[in-house]
């Protein structure tokens with residue numbers, strides 16, 4: 165196990181993360197350039213050599229059981245905010261329902277994806293991403309989803325490594341379902357790489373919640389468009405409040421149509437666990453994985469008192485406001501956070 169001590173890099177990572185948290189609290193959606201993210205992940209404890217491994221990890225994925233244009237693997241983790249631990253959880257079928265604003269041929273159907281093995285689980289960059297996401301989203305108010313247990317201190321984090329390809333008559337779609345939600349509280353998308361793609365491939369559009377679920381991008385309304393983002397460089401990252409918005413992504417188009425093209429991503433969902441009342445009929449298991457054991461402590465930055473009891477917001481508390489070409493979610497709770505390295509306490513541990 166690698167222990168990240170109180171190095172200057174660690175304290176800088178905390179300060180940077182808290183600036184990102186402040187922007188996320190204000191806007192409900194942030195885009196982080198990969199070149200800015202890398203020093204933060206290194207400060208948290210990611211190892212240099214694990215970054216290069218990430219560029220290749222998408223080569224070893226499994227077929228999707230319901231579509232032919234992608235391969236993927238996934239892993240489930242719990243982030244226990246009160247115990248201060250992150251733990252790998254047992255495998256469980258993935259299910260998204262129409263009532264969660266996901267309309268596709270595989271809505272409401274439990275899907276079994278390939279399971280993360282050591283190549284994913286033990287990669288310290290992935291572990292640091294889970295830590296960073298917990299830092300940024302800690303106590304951020306969200307529009308609650310029915311059937312999620314907001315009383316629990318545990319946050320369920322599901323990570324998907326998705327390789328979407330276009331080749332030999334197969335068209336790749338990062339989001340065949342058109343405008344949709346992911347059933348999460350906070351969705352984070354991270355690019356690992358892409359090859360032979362056109363400039364209009366893999367563009368993410370964030371829409372207001374009023375946009376119609378299931379429509380394709382060409383049918384969406386400009387007045388409901390909140391943002392347009394494109395992951396271009398290694399580890400470019402988008403984070404948004406899933407239930408306050410909807411989103412869509414353009415297909416993967418081949419630049420040279422005689423050659424295959426692909427786009428490799430991590431999609432990291434985090435939300436409160438599903439209870440027995442969730443309409444999917446599948447409450448979340450919080451049991452540890454039997455084969456792939458991983459548990460490590462997480463240190464959480466202290467928050468100002470006004471942020472320690474943040475309640476889920478209502479839509480009336482978070483009106484859209486137009487800003488520089490696209491609108492942003494404005495939270496009433498927009499206190500400026502101030503963190504200085506000298507005030508930070510215990511270190512975070514990342515490792516296996």
Ligand SMILES: [Fe+2]
Pocket residue numbers: 339344345346411
């Ligand atoms: Fe999505």
